[in-house]
Amino acid sequence: MRKPLARACGAFYCALVPLLLLAGCAGGPIAGSATPAATTRPAATLAPKPTSPSKLSLDQRIDGYIATLTPAQQIGQTLMLAVYANGYNADLDQALTQWHLGSAIVFPNYNGGPLMPTTLSGMRQLVSDLKVHADTPLLLATDEEGGLVDRLSFYYGQTPSPQQLTATGDPHQAFAQAQTDAQRMRALGFNLDFAPLADVSQGNGIDPSRTFGTTPDQVTAYAGAFLDGLQQNGVAGTLKHWPGLGASSGNPDFTLPVVHHSRAQLDAIDFASFRQLLPHQPDMIMVTHVIVPAYDAQTPASLSPALVGQALRGQLGYQGVVVTDAMDALGLIQYMRQQGYTDPAQGIAEACVRAFLAGDDLIEAPIEQDRLAATVTAMTRAVSSGRIPSARLHEALHRIIALKVRLGLLALP
DSSP: OOOOOSOOOHHHHHHHHHHHHHHHHTTSOOTTOOOOTTOOOOOOOOOOOOOOGGGSOHHHHHHHHHHHSOHHHHHHHTEEEEEOOSSOOHHHHIIIIISOOOEEEEOTTGGGOOOSSOSHHHHHHHHHHHHHHOSSOOEEEEOEEETTEETTHHHHOOOOOHHHHHHTTOHHHHHHHHHHHHHHHHHHTOOEEOOOBOOOOOSSSSOGGGSSOSSHHHHHHHHHHHHHHHHTTTOBOEEEEETOOTTOSSOTTTSOOBOOOOHHHIIIIIHHHHHHHGGGOOSEEEEOOOBBTTTBSSSOGGGOHIIIIIIIIIISOOOSEEEESOTTOHHHHHHHHHTTOOSHHHHHHHHHHHHHHHTOSBEEOOSSHHHHHHHHHHHHHHHHHTSSOHHHHHHHHHHHHHHHHHTTSSOOO
């Protein structure tokens, strides 16, 4: 299911050789230097042979691959292209070949617009073209939740909502549906699903039919089965929407919602389902745009170090890829306007930098080309100026590349 390809990366070896030579010589005498006469050290021996790539740890091999990427490619790995098109076009080509974006999410009917592509074969061709033109292996996503958010329903027919799967009383039904979804996604070329929801339904901030239940245990049982069905069949899964929209005052797509729970309530309900699902090893967790005053009264979760770095990473201990919700959500644009960014493109671009600094590894970039261009420019400037530290960039890259390796998208020697 997650078998890496056997092909070696020549560029990887080129970048790695100097590192290996340095490692092999560490601690030995410098060539041509003399040893003082009074020293009784044993006769010099040959320096140890450099470690072969096959004996390096996975972490070392990932770091070696990252070293082969250009600065533009490294930044591109952290951005996810939003695709809504009948077929491959000039805007997509610019994003993949000039800006080097390393992942993409496909929307067949963005914001309720007309279906694009209109046929199953058209969708398969679009995804194939994205792969062909990208200069690094792509994470390719869509939102296949079932029910109200069922991107592939136009091609395969409707699938049950999470609420309907829970109503069966049998978590295996959730597993079986996810297994079917994974098979269909892989047939089209997708390898990442922005599902399942780990939100615990507690009101109308998010449609109850999109959730797996009203208690953490209920959500854990069914969302966990769904997640397993995806990940055991070659498709990465994503728990969303951290820190939980179940008790929110609205949907971030349309407004900037608030969750007024205390820390104790958050830990017992909203965080609980995410925490209980960690043993299923979710490939991603999505952070959304919601104010949670108990942790950060000023900043949406997606931009908040308190809710990403401290709560999700520290308190829960999650170390996988953290992806943002769509950065062109109206709730986030509204927030950045309050921050003084009257131009939505500049506001979104600045929000993307702040999200990355907060600890999000992968940014779901805006769909409009001018907004995407502003985001690429802002991220590039933030990296080159040092505002985004090299260690923060490397940390995110390491997680993203590790996921690509696990999915068999990328072969390392």
